[in-house]
Amino acid sequence: MNRRSLLKHIALGALVAGTTLTACKSEPPPPPPAPAAPAKPAPLKVGFVYVGPVGDAGWTYAHDLGRKALEAKFGDKVQTTFVEKVPEGPDAERVIRDLVTQGNKVIFATSFGYGDAMAKVAKDFPDVYFEHATGFKTAPNLRVYEGKFWEDAYLAGVLAGKMTKSNVLGFVATFPIPEVLRNINAYTLGAQSVNPKVKTKVVWVSSWFDPPKETEAAQSLMNQGADVLLQNTDSTAVLQAAEKNGKYAFGWDSDMSAFAPKAHLASCALNWGVYYVKAIEDVMNKTWKVENTKWGIKEGMNDFVKVADFVPEDVKKKVAETKAGIVDGSIQVFKGPLLDNTGKVLLKKGEVADDAWRSQVNFYVKGVEGKVPSGK
């Protein structure tokens, strides 16, 4: 064997491993209901497509809690199935198609990257209802829903701005899409609302779920002086890295207080259940119509929970006031005057951002360091 063929074999091995390691699991469907009285209708079958493993304690875990809320609410009137660890790409379409052909009448796809796949499959199955989280493409049987995560990020910023000693905050980010950029900006704006000296450093890991890399990113931010971290990756790695280094961080997607008792300041938790229950009620009552749902703290879709006991009382009070302000609308996260970090005016004094504005966030606000990475 010569060296070239050895390399070829290794490369081939890596390729095979890369493409086949993604296994899919689905919960074994409960035994079919015994043939009961004919009056009893068959359960409504609902399928979920998850991007991570349900045990991630983050994004997918939060969606799975929503699925469980659905089962708790409707009992045997619904039957749910999920497929976890579905890559955002051609595989997604196959999985969604599969779920539809298994008889699921409602499909929830829970990651941004499933948009194209959902639109394609929705076209082929007009009698199935498609629900896409954090998406923007709609069709007669495809609608989108989203939480106002930036409200949580803003509250985290308020807390971070009060707790930071170095006045440097860190953000471990995934992909430069509006959803993520909104969170980075809201985090920074929240911190600036109580501490104008704050700066935010951002590191992109190009993955929703890669704990060793998230750890490395968190470590490099802390090495550069950041002492309060927020992330929108889906694992507890950033929080645990902060714990190890004696710094602060937040839980994201779900209550992560148990993972880092000393580092955990609070958690930005998602409660998808409220929307899932509403969506299924729409289907059952035949009131389903195309919508672009954006719910926040007010509707219970997301919440800022478990503020740590060691946070000083006045800071806790400030966070509670801000939260109340967001709920009653007196505090707007994105409002003028707002500048980006090159000095360009984004919103003039008195202007308040609307949904269209928020869906096109592709910049860093003043106080965030660096430049938004682009595909160019």
Added chain:
Amino acid sequence: MNELALLVAAMLSAGTPLAIAGLGLLVNERAGVLNLGAEGMMLMSAVAGFAAAYHTGSDWVAFAAGAAVGAAAAAAFGWLVIWLNTNQYATGLALSLFGGGFSAFVGVSYVGRKLVERSHYSVPLLRDLPFLGTAFFEQHPMVYIAIALAGAMAWFLYRTRAGLVLRSIGESPDSAHALGYPVRRIRLAAVMFGGALCGISGAYLSTVYAPLWVEGMTAGRGWIALALTVFATWRPARVMLGAYLFGGVTMLQLHLQGLGVQIANQFMSMLPYVATIVVLVIISRNPLWIRLNMPASLGKPFFPGA
């Protein structure tokens, strides 16, 4: 200055799992056996190590568990390729795929679990040195063990009789057999040693580096370690160099992002791979050097008495 020291410390920590796995694979390749199952062994050991640390709270028990699982998997591989003469490439790939799936399966209940408080390590006295203390002397002991291991391995391979026998088996198993050496048993021992080190590397990732378990968490580090041994022309010191270089550029690109350097982050993510390959190709560009160092029987089955 302190920032630079912290960067160096992070580089050492990031390079260590690759170094340990690379050194292990180097030994079995020196004996003529190519084990492409590194990734699978690392994953199985990562979950075993995490479970051990979860139940006992000790890193050292975790490393022992990881080493045991890695060695056991390697022994199964060794039995297949050394005694049954199955194809080393196919068997190694099978081990890799099996390890990925099996570790995910047995590890389900450990996903999202938290290990007990991690202890901090530092070298007394030396840690107080300015710069050097932060950069080099506040590491997990495994970081130093990896360096010591590289030294010990270079000494073993090139300065001891046993090392000479090992290398001769990798060069010409038939000659070694004719001289009366138990080729198969020595190869098995080398494969198991390689597996044990891959196991320690996996356990280091899941209990010290991350520290948490999720399926597929080694994220290709086993393949990188395999490639390292080739590019390092099977020399321990170069494996170390490659490992730290890879770890270093990985950390450096994240660090540059934090500094706001305006380079596309997709390009940055690619850098560690490119930099490591380029540097190792440059230092091993002499074809004679490769021919001198590459074990001549690597990947070939051995039939005693044939």
